[in-house]
Amino acid sequence: MLATLMPAIEIHGLEKSYKTGFFGNKLKQGLKPLTLSVEEGEVFGYLGPNGAGKTTTLKLLLGLVFPSGGTARILGRDLNDIEVKRFIGFLPEQPYFYDHLTPLELLDYYARLSGVDPRERKRSVDTALARVGMTASGKTQLRKLSKGMLQRVGIAQAIVHNPKLVLLDEPMSGLDPIGRREVRDLVQELNEEGKTIFFSTHILSDAETLCDRVAVLNKGELKGVGVVADLLRQVSGEVEVVWQGAKAISALSALGARCHATGDTVRAVLPERLLEAALDALRVNHARLTRVTPVQATLEDYFLARVGEEKSAEVTA
Amino acid sequence: MTRDSQIQTSCALLLTLLLAASITLVYQIDRVRADEPLQEVLYLPSPTVVKRLSLGYSGLLADIYWTRVVQYFGAKHKAKAKQYLILEPLLDMTTSLDPKLLPAYQFGSVFLAQKPPEGAGNPVAAAQLVEKGIRENPTAWRLYYDLGYIYWLELKNPRKAAEAFERGSHVPGAHPWMKVMAAALEAHAGETETAIYMWTNILNSTDDANLRANAINRLRCLRVDSEVKILQDRIDQFTKQRGRLPSGWEELISAGLLHRTPIDPKDNPYQLVSGRVQVAQPELFPFIRQGLPPGKEAGDILGQEGFKVVKTQ
Amino acid sequence: MIERITAIARNTFREAVRDRVLYNLILFALLIVGSSLLVGQISVAVDRIVLVNLGLTAISFFGIVIAIFIGIGLVSKEIEKRTLYTVLAARPVRRWEFITGKFLGLVMTLLVNALAMSAGFFAAVAFVSHGLGHGDLQLVTAIYFILLQYVLITALALLFSTFSSPLFSSIFxxxxxxxxxxxxxxxxxxxxxxxxxxxxxxxxxxxxxxxxALNVISEVAHNTAVQPRLILLNTLYVLVYTAALLTASVWIFERRNLK
Incomplete structure (x- = not known):
């Protein structure tokens, strides 16, 4: 997890607009000018709701679509330099492969395309397959594999040529909890080998456990970027208060706490700054305090706060 | 982006180059294909079968056959062919697929009937084709005209020719000269003036380049025929006066029988060979009956005998 | 470059061959040739002519149908199924290499397919005329021209495939x-x-x-020799025109945003 100062991805004002409408006369901005850099060796999470522009960014970086403006460099080289792709692995969102091939054939094909040394090709293929735990299904045609297994094959193809930078688009989507756990472990493992990982997701808990840094994107615009802990500190914390005695409910509700009563036991969640007032109210009502615990802020809170700001701004506008 | 524009320019350049090369090659291929002898033996199925196979697109197919007719004739005519073996079946196919295609009947009436190398030399088939056209298009008065032409000029049957013009003149909308032709044929079938009148009308009433060229050719030959007749008269006059044949045109000019050396429509002087008028290059006038050199007349006679054989069938 | 193009071609070939459509069509073609044998038995005088016409038409027709139906999907299917992403996005594969590889792969498929059909066809001809003679060399020319047809039609389908949906591509x-x-x-x-x-x-x-000019089936059926000059010109033409079609495909494809 050593972060050096050399950026793996440098993005400067990269943007993309599409022509839409029946006559191509409407301009839709898929990505507003984006400036971002990903350091070598880090796990970088690229977050945002569906349609935020995450996939567009990846496609721009990989030369599948051409930018309307701005530049980007990958591993210090220009986007148009095709040789840099030897060092990049990419897992598309919900990957599809050639139905009639087996994982072994598929990985062999990709290894050839990536220019893996012919003498090492077989070993690379076998290793990649083993890393995703698919050795047993190596000779089954892809159309007979489950979605989760395809996702593993997808990851295998992204690492078969031992890349320095791995781009994953929604790697956890469509996986069961065990599968997600395995992908998480694999990402950590790859990162420990020194690979830079850039992955997009709309599942925030995954990003929270894995990422060194994250960027939050909404409607094609960057909303925030930074180390996870720093970002969380920006969201004001809340506390959970538990006590016995239903009488105090009305007083705390008046303060703005969300209360849930189970028999005589009441749970309330309220902003940290109201804690003193809440405790005073409990004392006045002779309630018996059970416990007070700070609620851990999550990336979700940060995310909702950021996306929510925009929503309320829209309402007032 | 420079890389992008580089790709664009090189693609555009390469594409232009390749397409130019391909056009040249198509041109070469067409030439090789036109020379192929296999056109003569090309397998021609029956018109009924083709019509059924055309799945209702018989009009388009007829147009395709029609172009083939024109191209086939054009290529063979250029090569001065002695035989036009598949002209008749091609025309039959075309008119079966599209019985209303009048240009095909007109084309056939001229080029099926005329002697080689100016046509297939089969006036009977030509007459049959035009009769078929009349059956399918009874209101097309031009077809009666074409039929009359075949009877008169190629089958040497002025009576049947006049009958055809007469029938045609009753069709509503028929041109008045149909009646004139019918009368003219009754009275002056053998006269060059009648023929000139007829070919002038053909020339003025068609846009078909082949038919027009043919009519002009015909008129040119008719002019030679009438000029040779006049010149021969003058020579005979000279011979009667002097009791000997003239040695050249100068003698006729000094005798006051001619103003200057006579020139044929292709700008060559007529030739005076032992008291006979001849054209300098008979191959330029394929339809002339007068002014042919002694040896060449045989071909003409043979051609006429060819008719007779056909006629008795 | 060459390794990448061959890898793509090989993969296209393998994918096509494992698609069962191809097997069915080969089977069907062999069936046609088989039934043409039956026709030959019935009409005595023209048995060879009928056989040659029917057999060569079948070889031409099936190849063209396969060329179009696979050709139109060569690029658009990869975009639609997003398999293209894993090839072009993170591999040092240039777009023109992809187009060329795809094209060669399908031509290779058609070639193998035609070889199988031709083998059956020649067996049938040998059976009908009790052996093969010198005159049957003309049949090889006709089949060669059919192969040239395949090449052209594949490049055409590929071109349409780079900018149009499969349905419209097939119509075009x-x-x-x-x-x-x-x-x-x-x-x-x-x-x-x-x-x-x-x-x-x-x-x-x-x-x-x-x-x-690539269809000489009826001529060959009537034992008319094909001019050597035509063979040469047709070969050159197909090479040049195919190169033009591929250039146009690359041109369009290079500029395309792969959404």
């Missing part, structure tokens, strides 16, 4: 094939016009793929 490809079959007549039509329309029509007629 079939229409162009039909027009190309009448290319000579089209040039004849153009000659009959005059003025500007004549030049425009002639230009258009010359730019259409010239399939007409």
């Amino acid at each position: 490809a079939f229409a162009t094939f039909a027009i190309g079959t009448f290319a000579e007549d089209l040039r004849g039509f153009a000659q009959m016009a005059s003025g500007l329309p004549r030049w425009l029509m002639t230009g258009a007629a010359y730019l259409m793929p010239n399939f007409a």
